[in-house]
Amino acid sequence: DADVTQTPRNRITKTGKRIMLECSQTKGHDRMYWYRQDPGLGLRLIYYSFDVKDINKGEISDGYSVSRQAQAKFSLSLESAIPNQTALYFCATSDLRANTGELFFGEGSRLTVL
Amino acid sequence: QKEVEQNSGPLSVPEGAIASLNCTYSDRGSQSFFWYRQYSGKSPELIMSIYSNGDKEDGRFTAQLNKASQYVSLLIRDSQPSDSATYLCAVVGGGGFKTIFGAGTRLFVKA
Numbered sequence: 001d002a003d004v005t006q007t008p009r010n011r012i013t014k015t016g017k018r019i020m021l022e023c024s025q026t027k028g029h030d031r032m033y034w035y036r037q038d039p040g041l042g043l044r045l046i047y048y049s050f051d052v053k054d055i056n057k058g059e060i061s062d063g064y065s066v067s068r069q070a071q072a073k074f075s076l077s078l079e080s081a082i083p084n085q086t087a088l089y090f091c092a093t094s095d096l097r098a099n100t101g102e103l104f105f106g107e108g109s110r111l112t113v114l
Numbered sequence: 115q116k117e118v119e120q121n122s123g124p125l126s127v128p129e130g131a132i133a134s135l136n137c138t139y140s141d142r143g144s145q146s147f148f149w150y151r152q153y154s155g156k157s158p159e160l161i162m163s164i165y166s167n168g169d170k171e172d173g174r175f176t177a178q179l180n181k182a183s184q185y186v187s188l189l190i191r192d193s194q195p196s197d198s199a200t201y202l203c204a205v206v207g208g209g210g211f212k213t214i215f216g217a218g219t220r221l222f223v224k225a
Contacts, residue, residue, distance in 0.1 A: 048211070103148075
């Protein structure tokens with residue numbers, strides 16, 4: 001089983017719908033991140049969290065919200081999805097104690113907003 | 115100016131050749147630098163990390179860092195078709211809080 005698990009892996013929805021992408025990890029890492037990937041733009045940081053009580057906006061947080069329900073769970077919500085939020089979304093973790101900065105990624109969630 | 119810049123490619127090299135991938139960054143306070151490989155439709159995976167000026171070698175891969183020039187590179191020796199992927203340069207900024215990625219360079223290794 002993957003150490004960083006994302007659900008759903010694929011989702012097609014309509015404009016205006018509320019969508020939640022979920023991420024859970026078994027690595028015991030404190031830090032969790034949500035990135036989106038668009039062709040030609042690389043990975044862009046949406047939100048990050050260093051512990052359950054710590055939530056920070058990234059480069060492109062508008063239109064998104066997050067919830068850190070537990071150390072192992074970090075969810076991304078689109079309150080009212082729009083077509084330009086169509087993208088591949090990645091959850092990632094890193095280990096504060098190792099302090100290497102290495103990110104461990106989930107398998108990705110492909111979201112299509114019609 | 116983007117915080118981390120890479121040539122998008124594609125970079126095409128013959129099998130057995132050296133592939134050279136380059137990256138520049140804007141934050142002079144950056145301390146940690148990474149190269150991730152991403153196959154089409156898959157998640158990125160770390161292949162090299164470098165934290166100090168100079169070269170770091172791991173098998174066929176060599177990462178090079180020049181903080182004065184704000185430049186990071188990745189050399190892949192004896193390139194194989196299985197190296198065909200997108201290579202993402204990533205930098206942890208001076209605050210140490212978040213990783214910023216370049217747009218990636220697509221590499222094709224021709225058999």
